Amino acid sequence: MIVWNAIHETFRQLRRNPLRSALTMLGILIGVAAVIAMISLGRGAAARVGSDLSGLGQNLLFVVPGAPGAHGPGGPREAPPFDESDARAIAREVPGVAAVAPTVTSSGVAVYAANERRTTVTGSTDDYFQVMSWHVKSGRIFDEAEQRSGAAVCVLGQTVRHALFGSIDPVGATIRVGNVSLRVVGVLAPKGTSTFGQDQDDFIIVPLATHQRRISGTHDVAAIFVSARTQQESSRIRSDIQLLMRDRRHLHLGEDDDFTVRDMKEIQAMVGSITGVLTQLLAAIAAISLLVGGIGIMNIMLVAVSERTREIGIRLAIGALGRDVLAQFLIEAVVLSAIGGVVGILLGLGGAYVITNKLHIPLAIDPIIIAVPFLFSAAVGVIFGFFPARKAARLNPIDALRHE
């Protein structure tokens, strides 16, 4: 009976004081929504980074000229570049290597008919597709003869294909990059935008010899990508490559490396620490909004109860027992917290959905992330609604009545 009456009274009170009720709910709502949106976003971003990196293959290593950490001004330029023979040496002398792709990149404007697009032109061997996990959507990759002779052929990334050809099939067509004409032999399946906002499909790939002879005009290789046969071997392969390169570059004992070898584990660790910081930052912001929301709830509850001390006095004078008053305030706090919390969850999930959609991040929802802010807000609402009400309910009715 007490509970039923209290529920009845609660809904009456909420209807009679829509502003006060709305403000109380708003505090809870904002706290819950902010935390859910922020943390879902952070987790989604981390998950996206992880999947991007594993999309590159667990077994990838790369070698670039220049000492580790010396990529400031002047650093890499002092180091002699690699050439194709370095890549061949790795393939020949390091055991456990599945594929080696020496690459060189430049930028250029690709033109077909009236369409043009500034894009990246990568020169590499057919191993590149295997090492970087590229799949052919239509057409084919380079054959042996084309690679040996430096034939004027290319394979397009989806973005370039779309910009130049729209919906037409480009295989067999001829495009122009600078003053070089290239026949399109294949198109790659799309990979989409990378974690760092880069369009991975915005490039053209040509055989290494083609790039060296017709575009860059040197025998330099900017980076060598290596794919290990198994992930377990990548550390060993990494040190083998290091020793091989030191030997080929005639570095003496005690001299520092003038090149850098990295494997995926290092890169994942590096990126992982960045996304970790990002997630922690978002969690900190979320925690602050939850705290602010909690203070809001606390305020409105304290004000509501002290504003209603007189009301409590009236109720006590006309026959309410202390527990009638308490039940009413407790149920009121629970109802307000629950409604605010549920709306906050919906809003938080909705916000996370919209933002992750816009940023092309997966939506990572964790029940804990929903439960914790909900329970925190509800607890704050109930505690700060309950204790002042209990204090008021224990007053002499006349003191409560005299409260202004």
Next chain:
Amino acid sequence: MLMSLEHIWKLYGEGESEIAALQDLDLQVDSGELVALMGPSGSGKSTCLNILGCLDVPTRGEYRFLGHPTSKLDNDQRARLRRRFLGFVFQGFNLLPRTSALENVELPLMYRGVRARQRRERAMTALATVGLAGREHSTSAQLSGGQQQRVAIARALVTDPAVLLADEPTGNLDTARAREIMDILATLNRDHGITIVMVTHEADMALYAKRVVRFLDGRIVEDVQQKPIGAAA
């Protein structure tokens, strides 16, 4: 004896600043009386009423209700005593804001566990008794002061109390409205046998009482029976 105050002291503050609102007060009220407590501000009349109504507790002394001592009762037991026997009317009306007259009058019945339908019937009857039939759904803001006080009286009498305690029931009203309220109270006393104790500082209103008790500095200085004007009407 219905209500009996024995050697009641009520002290406020401590040490040097201690003030005695009531000093060794004795007062008996019997069933069917209509008592007016009079006196200047701070004379202790309201404190006396609050103690009679179990809204406040004395510092020392014993208050017996129907012969039972109340000094050992806890908050809930006092609340149950109020529920069963007492009704209150205040100077400031003390209606719940944004709440209809009917809901205000139903509220005491709700706390007594009366079923919704019966609650409504009894509240309608009580409102009709104080002449407010037809205004059941008006909120306090839509009612005049006199009408609000009638709602408060209806709320007090809907539970059929043995005693109605009124603290300056006409204090916020003009003379005509005040007379109407006093007529209602006198009628309740005469026709329903409800014992009424009211605090007032207006001599005009005290004329409706059968007995007038005068307070000064926390003591009773005069206690006289009189022929009330309400009974003559």
